[in-house]
Amino acid sequence: MSDFTSEFWNFYVIGIVVLSLLACLILLWSQGSVTYTAGKTTGHAWDEDLEEYNNPMPKWWSLLFYLTVVFSVVYLFFFPGLGKYQGYLNWSSAKYSLGADGTVANQAGSKYQSEVDTVNRKLEPTLNRYLALDIPTLAKDPKAMEMGQRLFQSYCIQCHGSDAKGSKGFPNLTNDDWQWGGEPEQIEATIAGGRTAAMTPHTDMSDETVKDIANYVLSLSGESSDSERIARGEAAFRNSDCLTCHDPGIMTGQPTGVPSGNILMGAPNLTDKVWLYSRNPEVVADTIKNGRNNQMPGWEGFLGKGKVHLLAAYVYSQSHK
Ligand code: HEC
Ligand code: HEC
Structure with missing residues (x-):
């Protein structure tokens, strides 16, 4: 709270806090001291015959409200909240706490x-x-x-x-x-x-080829049956660089030719039914065309x-x- 540029802001904050609390109390007290007549309405009517009764607030509700005001007062005694006042516990979340003269006393560690x-x-x-x-x-x-x-x-x-x-x-x-x-x-x-x-983008591929490959990839888990696209897609898949990352055997010099995932690259298994992104053909095509760079x-x-x-x-x- 030493950041205030002038005393004005200190009193401004204290004023707003105290006035709000007082306003709550006055509202509660005024509601509690109204005399109610059973069955009397406020005179408002909606939808022709829906009338509003003028009944007192439930007791438990008023009590809860009084308790929140009491809580605020206790809180403001122990913790900062009233302008520059540091609170009885001298608690601070900042990287320093203030000494009695208002200057930085402890820069090493905060209370937090x-x-x-x-x-x-x-x-x-x-x-x-x-x-x-x-x-x-x-x-x-x-x-x-x-x-x-x-x-x-x-x-x-x-x-x-x-x-x-x-x-x-x-x-x-x-x-x-x-x-x-x-x-x-x-x-x-x-x-x-x-x-x-790091799944590299393939922006130089034509949209048709990307669609073909997406259909081939989807067919590996039974999600596509467009045989023409699948056949073209498989050829394009094998011609492209897909297996350099998705083949589990590539690093050990024993490629399997099956894209069943490669944990050294974080490349997911393309032959199972688990999808990191989605099995939606457009999302698969988007992954192939634009790549992915997810980070943990x-x-x-x-x-x-x-x-x-x-x-x-x-x-x-x-x-x-
Ligand atoms: C440089 C390595 C690399 C290459 C080359 C590569 N991938 Fe990937 N691929 C990855 C990685 C890593 C991920 C995971 C991305 C992520 O987690 O954000 C991935 C994710 C995917 C996914 C998403 C799977 C899912 O479960 O949602 C598909 C589909 C895919 N790749 C297909 C291909 C195809 C088809 C090719 C060839 C055109 C290819 N990849 C080339 C590394 C690669
Ligand atoms: C900001 C988001 C984020 C938070 C927070 C996060 N993760 Fe992750 N986590 C990811 C993403 C994204 C991936 C996938 C990375 C990739 O695609 O290669 C991941 C992957 C993982 C994986 C690897 C899964 C696999 O299939 O190999 C594990 C394990 C994991 N997270 C555990 C945790 C744990 C434990 C925490 C909490 C300490 C955590 N994560 C917090 C985003 C997050």
Whole structure:
């Protein structure tokens, strides 16, 4: 709150807060002190005969409202909210706290950071114990999985969904189809360091060829039966660079000729019924023509090894039920 350029803003904020609270109280009090006559209406009528009774607010409702005002007063005593007043607890979310004279007293750590550090220090022994266990074992520990689930709910659901089943562009983590590998170490490496997919665009291909290839790819999972397009598409597919990424054997020098996915490139299996984007022919064609660059962020720097290990076990448990 030291950012105020003049005392005016300090009193301005205090004034608005106090006046709002007073206004709430006056409103409540005035409503409570009106005398009501049973059966009397306000005189308003809608739809010809729908009349509004002039009854008092329910008691529980007024009481709740009074309680929120009491809560505000207590809150404003302990925490910042009234202009420059720091609050009795001297709490601050900023990177510094102010001394009595209003200058920066502690630039090293904020209250928030020190609270985070305290919790992390408390967690350390537990996390170290978990870190010593391998992922399949950890995945069977109910206590650990409870914690893993909470971490997942905090950091992962915005992309993968609260059920970990993903959505368009965000993979389902509960099945046995893995873009980057489903072995415990592979899952852990994905979460720790993140992954960047690079499906190259094929903008020089004609729209017709792209459509042919899309039909061939769809036919691999029984989604197209346009035999002419499929035949032309397969030839174009084999002529193009698709198998350099989608063939699982390419890196080991033993190409299979089947695009059943390549975890070293993060290239999905094109022969199964699981779609990262969609089986809609137009979306498949769009992927082929314009490429895709999906990114999974890395978490080790932010969460540390222990929590990443726990998350890997949680993801593993979701796909090994
Ligand atoms: C900002 C969105 C986002 C967040 C947040 C996110 N992910 Fe992901 N995640 C992705 C995307 C996108 C992919 C697919 C990357 C690709 O296409 O190569 C992915 C892929 C993965 C994979 C690999 C799946 C496979 O088939 O190989 C795992 C495992 C994973 N995420 C776990 C997590 C966990 C655990 C968290 C929480 C710590 C998390 N993700 C948070 C976007 C996200
Ligand atoms: C440079 C490597 C590379 C090449 C070459 C490549 N792909 Fe891909 N492909 C990928 C990667 C990686 C992904 C995943 C993209 C993502 O996660 O965003 C992908 C995704 C796809 C998808 C989406 C699958 C789904 O589940 O939604 C299709 C379809 C596809 N590729 C077809 C092709 C075809 C057809 C060709 C040849 C014309 C081709 N790819 C060439 C790497 C490649």
